[in-house]
Structure formats: C-alpha cells, structure tokens
Amino acid sequence: MRFRGSIFGKLLEPISRRRFQTVVDGLDGDGYDKSFKSWDHLVALIYAQLSGHDSLRGVEAG
Secondary structure, three states: OOOOOOHHHHHHOOOOHHHHHHHHHHOOOOOOOOOOOHHHHHHHHHHHHHHOOOOHHHHHHO
C-alpha cells in the first residue's frame, strides 16, 4: 500500500520547519527540554485547537 499524507500533515506543510527551528534556537526555546521539543508542542496545540478538545486527556485520547 502506498503512503499518503494525512490532511493534518497537509495543514502543517506551509510552516517551514527550518525557519521555525531558527526562531526557537534564537530564543533558546528548547534550552531546558529533554524530549518534548517546540515543534511537537506546536503540533499538539494546533491539533487541540482544530479538534476542539479542551483538555490534555482529550488530546491524548484523540
């Protein structure tokens, strides 16, 4: 079966990961972070907003 990107992935395409990482590095956004990077945080926030979940439990279940 061929791989097909998800609709959510298509929504994230306009965000340049290289440019995002440049901003994060400039502000030392991942300075105290061990595993949950700023990109993962952004993706989780966008998913929570678009799915209408209002709790972390709802986002995790989705």
